[in-house]
Amino acid sequence: MLALLHTSPAHVPVFDALRDEAHPELELRHTVDEDLLVRARAEGPDAVAGEVRALLAEAARDGAGAVLCTCSTIGAVAESVGAEVPVLRVDRPMAEAAVAVGPRVVVLATVESTLEPTASLVRDEARRSGRAVAVRTLLADGAWPLFEAGDTSGYVRAVARAADTVTAADADVIVLAQASMASARDLTTTPVPVLSSPRPGLAAGAGAVYANAAGLR
Template sequence: MTTERIAFLHTGAVVIGPVAELTSRILPGVESVNYLDDKIVKDLGDAERASSVEGRLEDLVRAARDAQASVVMLTCSSISEFAAPLSERLGIPVLRIDEAMADRAVAQGSRIAVIATLSTTLAPTTRLIAERAAVAGVAPSIVSEVVEGAFAAVSGGDRGEHDRLVGAAIERLAATADVVVLAQASMASAADAVSVGVPVLTSLEPGIERLRDTLAAA
């Protein structure tokens, strides 16, 4: 009997380990394969290089399909908007790891605060929440913020400073929100360091749980 294979497409190596751990716990017995292009987020912010991103993603999804993966999951919010067109062109389900998080945010309050450390991630996440709100038939208010200096800190190896900056933003925005959304999976450690009176949502666990449900339904 052939083991079912799923593919994850990453834009940062830091997410591979946590995704693998969750997948082994939530989807035991399923084989996973990882594809990484760690320049995509940077290139999305470059006018000359941004046009190459969709083609590169298409090549990676095609590779996953050719490797007999039954489904592909995009693990970065910056590229989630490519999921539907890639799925349609290549004939394989392409899921967004942040969609389940967006649905939870919409269900938990009418005032949603979105925090990111990169502008290239903030805008797609905000649009995704608005999209899922429309599907649910609600119209929440959405405020968003890029935490200046946090991405530079973690890129330079200073996770403590990253968590301090993001944690401060969580505490400030939670004061006037029903739910706080962290747009990047790499921000999750900051949520663990603060305690606020509203839910603080991250994408990985809800996303892998939705992947499990999708596979079960198929």
């Protein structure tokens, strides 16, 4: 079983659909705690470390083979607090793919609290691969209130408009910092490759579950 830690209920059907498409044999267990993101935005990600640690321990007790944190703001905290099972952040495979595309990376987010954690992740993956990168951050102004209001189509359109301001002269690749932004990829017209996290993140989580079950952790 793969446990998923979300900070929005909107992620549940997204990951269920991806599981049904690509990993039909994988059992998912969803935990949604919206207050984690609220507090992390107000006080900083480290403020929720205790709550995250408790949720990871609960997932392990319930039989999870791995945990996938789908919130980019608290992803680094989830990776670092320690757990009895592997803990992955959903955006790490995306960041790894981004640095392989080229050295100029634009991190696009809809909440400011996600910008630096994702930029730091990209730099970390660049160091791991021995590549040099220049990371620029971009906030999709006005998008997040649409998400909070439940206007998903307006939200992804706003994300796509922000992505389309990035040209090939500006960047080699754009990363959509939040899992909620993934659908905007289909609406963009920029020639710059646009990467999102849910599909590769879920694949990595599934791989961790199978490796744990095989004793390869």
